[in-house]
Amino acid sequence: MSVAIERRIGPVSAMRFWGIYKEQFIPLTEDAPVYQMLPLWQWLRAMFSPRFYKFVNRDEHGGMVSLGVMGTRLEDFPFLSVPYFRKHFPEHYSGRRLLYFIALVTRPGMEGKGEAEALMHLMADTVADRDGIAIFDVCTANAMSGLPEAIHAMASQYGDVDPIIELGIERYAGIDESDQLQPFALR
Numbered sequence: 001m002s003v004a005i006e007r008r009i010g011p012v013s014a015m016r017f018w019g020i021y022k023e024q025f026i027p028l029t030e031d032a033p034v035y036q037m038l039p040l041w042q043w044l045r046a047m048f049s050p051r052f053y054k055f056v057n058r059d060e061h062g063g064m065v066s067l068g069v070m071g072t073r074l075e076d077f078p079f080l081s082v083p084y085f086r087k088h089f090p091e092h093y094s095g096r097r098l099l100y101f102i103a104l105v106t107r108p109g110m111e112g113k114g115e116a117e118a119l120m121h122l123m124a125d126t127v128a129d130r131d132g133i134a135i136f137d138v139c140t141a142n143a144m145s146g147l148p149e150a151i152h153a154m155a156s157q158y159g160d161v162d163p164i165i166e167l168g169i170e171r172y173a174g175i176d177e178s179d180q181l182q183p184f185a186l187r
Contacts, residue, residue: 001065003057003118005126007050009067014047017067020105033172038102046071046102053099053126055119066106068119070126070134072096084168092133099127101136135167 009017018040025037038046046052046069055068074080074093077100086093101123106116127134 001057001059001118003055003122005122006054006056009047009054009056011044011048013064014044017047017064017105018043020107021103023108024105025103034170042077045076051076052102053123055122055126057116057119064107065110066104066116066119068104068116068123069102070099070123071102072099074098074100088167089133097130097132099130099132099134101134 021037021043028036047054051071051073053068053070053072055070056064057066059065071077073096074082074085080100082093085098089098092098104116104119123134126132
């Protein structure tokens with residue numbers, strides 16, 4: 001296995017990993033009110049553009065085993081508030097040291113075999129080398145599953161990592177005015 005940062009992913013590999021990405025992320029669309037994955041056009045832009053870091057783990061035959069993606073231009077993500085990051089992290093923002101963690105996907109059948117570890121190591125080193133801040137978002141379902149803590153624990157194995165800081169929470173509320181009122185609580 002070899003892990004490297006690749007500047008551009010070819011169309012065939014990009015579409016292969018789109019299928020894996022979609023398969024892993026679509027189930028979250030049933031558990032979160034906000035769509036939890038990039039649309040295909042944004043995925044392809046990330047794969048083809050050298051502005052995005054593509055951390056690729058390849059097997060001995062050159063086949064892609066796992067892929068991690070980070071972007072440093074927050075303007076590339078229309079759902080992120082650039083003014084927020086510019087205000088709260090001005091030095092990191094101006095130096096392109098805010099790295100938005102988009103995805104980590106592993107080829108089916110390779111999950112749980114430690115393949116993501118090498119990617120996480122390279123990702124953590126990349127963030128540390130830039131004196132950067134890794135940013136990622138999680139829906140409530142993933143947050144409740146302990147995903148942020150698992151990511152933090154994995155990254156902590158490879159360097160001195162600050163604690164997770166919560167940057168903000170989006171809450172989607174509903175008011176049911178039908179005859180079948182159900183108690184509703186914000187969490």
